[in-house]
Amino acid sequence: MKKVMSNKLMIALYILPALLLIGVLIYVPLVLTGYYGLMKWDGIGDMTFIGLENYMEAIKDEDFWSSASHSFLLAVFSTLSLAIYLIISLILASKIKGSDILRKIYLIPMLLSSVAIAQLWIKVYNPINGMLNSLLMTLGVDNPPAWLAEPDIVLYAIFIPILWQYAGFYILIYYAALKNIPETLIEAARIDGATAWQIAYKIKLPLIMGVVKVTIVLAIVGSLKYFDLIFVMTGGGPNGASEVMASYMYKLAFASYDFGYGSAIGFLLLVITLIVTVIIQKLTESKDELQY
């Protein structure tokens, strides 16, 4: 057994194609990003080597840290909302009537491109005739806020579509994980008189814990480099109130012609994400992996 499963040639055959692709198409750009970060470069003319100056500047850059704090906040919200997705998945995976069709309906928003989702939510949030404010005004709210224009609100207003957009993604993963649990285990527990709640909490949840941990990492990494809807809906504004690390980097590299500094921010984004991921891994580490 051991001999077969540690055949070096086979391991290489299975791992190398993927590793090679990652190495060339992800690691080379990654290293180059770090390298461009050492340059003064507008992305057009000549590069000048300036050492760590961009990185030092970034560390002192208040706008960068404020964008980083927004990204962190998004990561926290994304992680917390995993609980809601998990509950929904538990309901959908249980044998209630119509769970199959409900599951598919719940995933519809995920199929839409960010272009469509951004347009939808711009219309939801329009201060004059948007859906949200129309609703609030019918309910008797006199002066509902302009959701995307107020610096104190905009960040939360824009988190909602992001969390909603990704709900389907995580529900899909949780659902697949829950369906993977052998029916016999659940039947046995039911015969022993366990309630639905007990089955969910004591049997299903521990069994899919490995998947849950993975989704936590995905949610955090995804949040820290998030860009799409924020760029389309607010462009990071107003006044930087909804700026996140990736939109800040984009702005510097592509709008301010400061490609060197933008690259340094991009590289820091990666380093920060890596550190956070390692911490999360350590926190959620458990010695005994459960098996069915």
Added chain:
Amino acid sequence: MGRLGYSILYVFLAIVAVIQVFPLVWLFMFSLKDNSEIFGLSPFALPTDPKWENYVKAWQGDIGLYFFNSIWITVLAIILTVILASMATFAITRMQWKLSGFVLILFMVGLMIPVQSALIPLFSMFLGVNLIDNPLSIVITYTTYNLPITMMILLGFYYTLPREIEEAAVIDGCSINRLFFQIILPMTTPVMSTTVIINMIYNWNEFIFVNTFINSNKFKTLTVGIQNFIGQYQTDWGPIGATLIISIVPVLILFFFFSNKVVEGISSSAVKG
């Protein structure tokens, strides 16, 4: 749970369902309106005079070609990603070697790179090997950039596969290839179909790479069809809505009618095989 509990649960589920279906309905109405209706009136409003010509406008030009390109690029990239990710995940989680932990971290770091900072290096690399304006560059990029997330999703499932299965297989004299292709892959079909759906959505809607690496019209994909209506000073939103609807139909069909079929099909053939 009592009868009342179930009723409340169903009401809740139904409300969520309405919220989730709404975007599709909205997008469809959107696709039948013109700019002034889209922006001037409530999004709830039905189109006063449905503009089916938006669909005609959307279908003009090369959308058929874009459609075809989207399909083959998406499908090819999905196959490559899922197979390569499964193989790598299998090697990392089931085979025994010293560096497996380290290699896994290498793949995970791949999740973290922001696409925008990779554009310029990727462009010069593809330029160096003459892959600019060649759809292969898109296929390879999609495959690679989806590998880490696909592997992460597969990972949790591979860890929970019972060891006994491969032990039995190996004792029976089964080779690694047979073990992987005939036993492990079929066992992971539910999660594989999950990753197929996720990959499909990513590839189908992607446009930054296509725009950057492809110059010729003949290799562009559906997302470009949308851009066609975004002008320098004016954007025609109705046909954009129509294009979005056209582009979502195949995804919806696949998703609604074939996702179960695919799962059932593969698992039953695996049992027979």
Added chain:
Amino acid sequence: MNTKKAFSTIFVVLVALFLLAGCGSNGDSASKNDGASSDSDDSTVINFMHQWTEGSSAKQNKLVNDIISAFEKENPGVKVEQEVLSAEQYKDKLKVLAASNELPDVGQAWPGGWLKPYAEGNKFASFDDILDDEFRNKFAGGTLESFEVEGKTYGLPEEINITGIFYNKAIFEENGVEVPTTLAELKNVATVLKDNGVTPIALGNKDRWTGSIWYMYLADRIAGPDTIENAVNRTGTFEDPGLIEAAAQIQELVGQGAFIKGTNGMTNLEAENMFMNGLTAMYLTASWSLPNFTTNEDTPQEFKDNVGYFKFPTVEGGKGDIDSFVGGTAGVFVAEKSEVKEEAKQFAKFFVEKLAESSLQDAGIIPAMKLDTESLDLPPLVSQMLGDLANASDITLFADNIMTAQPAQVHLDMIQSLFGGNVTPEEFVEAHEEALSNNE
């Protein structure tokens, strides 16, 4: 066994594909970035990248195609390959191409701060060799100069846009207000409209350059046309009392509710459509909106009948006059590294000349060349704006056209803060002064 066969087949195909991707690329260098169709034997190919998309700017797109076919006819053996991208994608792709030294032979360009890095980085070719006096004199005053960097011309202007305040005549009439000619009158109009429950001005300041035009106008009217220009070229300062006053006036307008609610979170497109749907009385935009306001078939006739335009009001005691405009130009560049540079320049020249002949009539674009408008049959609104352009005392370029990229970004961000009340007028000018002096 079937599954096994299927999987092995897939596997073999995959491996084959990888070999193809890895090695095949060395073989066919024909598909190198020299144009879309490599089958076009040995003719010269000029790559032309632009934003006149077929779907939304159909008329412009058709015009471009007509000009290209005319050029190809006149120059046998030369082919022009187009790549059409939306605005956002065009600018992003151009940056990637510039960084990789792979610019298209001909492309669209903008003056001032946008152009400068490309000119200084030696990416764009200078047009001075083809700009003889005859050709030079065809351009309207100031347009060619906007594409100059250190005495050389790096772009041929193809269009010019000036801005003004468009208003809904019906709404003005219903509320008994007249077209304002001074800021005090404008404020008064806004107050009356607001009291009658009408939103006075649509402004989509999520896009930031929109609010910037308001500020540029006030700065021009209060501090005179040269103050900002001098502050930018560092012969003056941004901490000019007039520039502070202009910022203060913006905040007064915001304070009295002249602008639409939530302007900082609204896109220009939303704002324009709210104006076109009669939800607001006024909207500041450039002449590029004219086709949409006058000839676009989808625009309701009721709106077309009611839309009017007036010059940005003057400010009592200010140094600027009412005939000075805020506006901008756009043009085409030729890549310095282009292998067909001479042909590309000829095409660029041909393109702007032909565009000037018919763009106004056919597509509603005001060309950057002098033209005889008498003979044209134009909508009154267009004629009115053209007449004003002909009599303009001065044209101040858009802020992001005169400033280089970094101060321009600071300016745009500060504009949002100014409208949002997050900075005082003093902080507003300080931030500009700092950004401009850092960028020297």
